[in-house]
Amino acid sequence: MDSKAYERGMEMLRKMVGPDVMEGTVERVAKFSPDMARLVVEFPFGSLYSRPGLDLKQRSLLTISSLVTQGAVDQMDFHIHAALNAGLTPNEIVEAVMHCLPYAGFPKSLGALGVVIRIFEERGVTVEV
Incomplete structure (x- = not known):
């Protein structure tokens, strides 16, 4: 080790x-x-x-997009919490998931968005519409 x-x-x-x-x-x-x-x-x-080289916000965006494209929703909740803790805004997180639509497809992006919605609801986080 x-x-x-x-x-x-x-x-x-x-x-x-x-x-x-x-x-x-x-x-x-x-x-x-x-x-x-x-x-x-x-x-x-x-x-x-x-x-060094990337801050936690940048790494969180990369991780979210990677998880969305893989359809790895089981790992999303941990990383959505981490992204919020790193300082990403709720809108940035939603935009990251939305940006994956043409690359990952609707099913994976919507699955990820479902996790985002659940985590936001649990934490009392709102998205500016």
Whole structure:
């Protein structure tokens, strides 16, 4: 295990979603597969998100668009919370999902928008119309 990448990853996750969400998620995965939990923390968050060159808002936009194009709605809620915490506005998040329409298609974009709506409702977030 690259302990420095793991520690950077844990710190980045705390910054992105807060300690309660992050630690609960990592612990849940670690109980089932410690190696998977380590890799999930080390690689994307300790090695990629921690790099210079892009800020968290930019990385969040890239992540949202990637998840939409894959139809990976199971991962969307975590990253929508993180995007809001990184400072993306609700309108920027909706625009990112909408921008994926011609590239990912309506079913994937609408599936992602459903997650966005749910997270916004849970957090009491409104979109300027």
